[in-house]
Amino acid sequence: MTATRRADFASTFKKSPATWLLVIVNVALYLVVSVQGGAFLNTAVTSPLLNDTVLVPYALGFGQYWRLLSSGFMHFGLLHIVFNMYALWVLGRDVEVALGSTRYLVVYLLSLLAGSATVVWFSAPDTATAGASGAIFGLLGAELVLVLATKAKLSGIVTVIMLNVVIGITQPGISVQAHLGGFVAGFVVTAAFIFVPMGVAKLRAQRGRYSRIEVDPQTGQEMAVLVTRKQVNLWGWGATLAVAVLVAIALVFGVENMQELIIG
Structure with a gap:
């Protein structure tokens, strides 16, 4: 590896450490599942780890709640994980740089959990997801917000979204429910961090109002601050909490629904 490539690698890792971590965890777990199940190219159906962690809504009724989260790190076959990891690598770096690692991971x-919630409610109880x-569709929703906010060309992101919708509808074994739930959650949370402050700032600028006056450290001139960082975090994290509560409620009632199916 040349010095230039090492520098590029270090720069990429520094800018998007969470994306790297997620890719590493997903790939590592896939390798474990492949070794356990004796299959690398196809689904390792005999892997205990895979069978105990994929999301089967019916299993939630028996108290196996970890499947709601763990299923998001399991994959059915080589093509499945390659496609997802490539999408994570492409989308994740952009979104992480824009939002910061903490917001990005949230x-x-x-x-992921929003996708699990929609699967629990709108998929067959015995379907493994x-x-x-x-x-990743949550990141796609976040990327759409970033494209709209920067007024970049929409053709690229819209094409990706439409392509994934068509694949999800026409190809068997793909959970459209998880895609939809994840996309909505990612879009709403990211919009709260970006669109809400932009809207408030524009409104205040039109009315000649501002939050406070600060001195520009470079020019020494006073400048009006329309929206403070504290306010951005308040709106963003407030919306995040609201979405989290809604997802939690959906999951709780979804689990109760599975328990009722088992009992009766």
Whole structure:
């Protein structure tokens, strides 16, 4: 590896450590499942780890709640994980740089759980679902917010969204429910961090109002601050909490529904 490539690698890792971590964890778990099940290219159906962690809504009725989270790190076959990890690598770096690693991880995990919630409610109780696609669609929703906020060309992101929708509808074994739940969660949380402050700042600018006056450290001139960082965090984390509460409620009632199916 040349010095330039090492520098590029270090720079990429420094800018998006959470994305790297998620890719490493997903790949490592896939390798464990492959060794256990004796299959690398196809689904390792005999892997205890895979069978105990994929999301089967009916299993939640027996108290196996960890499946709601663990299923987002399991994959059915080589093509499944390659496609998801490539999407995570492409989308994750952009979103993590824009939001910061902490917000990025929150969006990712909340989108994953939102995807699990929609699977519990709108998929067959005995259907096994796995993969990072729910969380990745959350990043797709976040990326759409970033594209709209920067007024970049929409053609690229819209094409990706439409392509994934078509694949999800036409190909068997793909959970459209998880995609939809993850996308909505990622879009709403990211929009709260970006669109809400932008809207408030524009409104205050039109009315000649501001939060406070600060001195520009470079020019020494006073400047009006329309929206403070504290306010941005308040709106963003407030919306994140609201989405988290809604997802939690959906999961709780979904689990109760599975328990009722088992009892009666």
